Amino acid sequence: MSESPPATTPPSLVVRGLAYAYPDGHQALFGVDLTIARGERVALLGPNGAGKTTLVLHLNGILTAGAGTVEVAGLPVAGEHLREIRRRVGIVFQDPDDQLFMPTVREDVAFGPANLGLRGAALEERVRYALDRVGMADFADRPPHHLSYGQRRRVAVATVLAMEPEILVLDEPSSNLDPASRRELADVLRSLDVTVLMVTHDLPYALELCPRSAVLAGGVVVADGDTRDLLLNRDLMAAHRLELPYGFDPSSVPA
């Protein structure tokens, strides 16, 4: 009897030839290619205006490709799949206050899964799981606006984790965090068993968390590879206005 071949898991994200012009005619993406396997953590680097946000807005269909395709876990980001895609692509925006609007942390985290029809013990379990993952289980009954900025950012991550996403997309996750909150969030992100795409200008944070980085510049991916190798490539860094903090040596950070 012949054995069937092992089922292959599609990558979390496949972007092929993605081009996009805004309605005013400004072309922001010129044919982006990016594939992210399940479980990878990838940093998306690039100067201001490179097209990073424009790319992210295509991942859950907020913007629609002018040309090219985007697939999440094998599903095209289009038409009938959009509801499912929006569950699978969890975007954590830069400002947690854009994402938290309920009277308590628990209600904020429950909001998404409840909208999908989860109720009772299953909903409670989902909320507990998500808050546990970000170390915020003891804060479930607190109003989000009574928490620190770093705690609110972790709750914002929990609201997305509660949807059991295929890919977690973080926009500048380390911005406005003090060193302790920055480290706590890094520990949380490292402990998650989920694909991560992190948009950041914080190059040490990218190195700490993401073994791989892609550099977007002028609407195309100009480099994609080992984060440390990219950060040590002086010509690449200078060409795309990527600057390491003074005195920071990428080769001194343990792999």
Ligand SMILES: Nc1ncnc2c1ncn2[C@@H]1O[C@H](COP(=O)(O)OP(=O)(O)OP(=O)(O)O)[C@@H](O)[C@H]1O
């Ligand atoms: N709504 C819009 N209409 C027209 N052009 C836009 C619009 N939004 C962004 N752009 C332009 O598209 C290009 C890419 O912008 P985008 O915000 O994707 O860059 P980014 O890499 O995220 O930059 P940053 O690091 O500053 O956040 C820029 O030239 C920007 O001016």
